Amino acid sequence: MSTKSLIIIPTYNESENVLDIIAAVLELDNRFHVLIVDDNSPDGTAALVSQVQQSEPRIHLLKRAGKLGLGTAYLEGFSYGLKNGFEYLFEMDADFSHNPKDLLRLHEACEINHADLAIGSRYVSGGGLKDWTFDRILLSRMASLYVRAITGMPIMDSTAGFKCYSATLLSKFDFNKITCKGYAFQIEMKYAAFLNGAKIVEVPIIFKDREKGQSKMNGSIITEAIKAVIDMKRKSMRSYYKFS
Ligand SMILES: Nc1nc2c(ncn2[C@@H]2O[C@H](COP(=O)(O)OP(=O)(O)OP(=O)(O)O)[C@@H](O)[C@H]2O)c(=O)[nH]1
Ligand SMILES: [Mg+2]
Secondary structure, three states: OOOOEEEEEEEOOOOOOHHHHHHHHHOOOOOEEEEEEEOOOOOOHHHHHHHHHOOOOOEEEEEOOOOOOHHHHHHHHHHHHHHOOOOEEEEOOOOOOOOOOHHHHHHHHHHOOOOOEEEEEOOOOOOEEEOOOHHHHHHHHHHHHHHHHHHOOOOOOOOOOOEEEEHHHHOOOOHHHOOOOHHHHHHHHHHHHHHOOOOEEEEEOEEEOOOOOOOOOOHHHHHHHHHHHHHHHHHHHOOOOOOO
């Protein structure tokens, strides 16, 4: 049986990366499709995708009205993927921080080893960071420790955004209950999966800093994440994330 996978890539001003990342994903496996969720990028990212889409049915595009955040971009992507019968749904950045070749190992963890959620992890043996500044490493490490301390979730890389979910897991989710944007969204999705008994595995990856285009990282994303983790813990105590 041939199972289809959807690699969901949210974009905001990624005109320098988008076509290369699409090509790099599609050449890996002919069961892989790409969904670009673009937030009306002023640099014309979506128009580039529309052009190549004409000649390749494995390219999908959702155009949104404005910059609505990573969290809702993924939730719309998940709904699209589930509606269209994809078996595995991936999250990936457009900026080549995630090596497209690692998609194969994430896919294998779900398809062969039957994980419900495979996480591309920087903080398990064999994983790591390339070209990151000291401040950024410290921030990311501290975030992971903080999340583990508050939630008790046994995941080393809780802010990771390179993942493969089985449709079986995602179809149990109540997306209306996932309200975080930015980094907190990544934590909230993992926490909800964990609280619903998902089989979660961490696959080591090397994450490298973006080479082209601009960072969207800012202070408000970090502040949101700190508060949101405490809020998540509170909600979990009243079974908010129990979906079935
Ligand atoms: N659709 C959509 N995509 C977004 C939004 N914010 C960021 N992205 C995309 O999400 C992915 C991750 O964002 P990045 O800017 O790379 O964030 P980061 O990896 O934390 O930071 P840098 O790599 O330093 O830029 C990229 O593909 C972005 O284009 C948004 O509001 N809407
Ligand atoms: Mg990035």
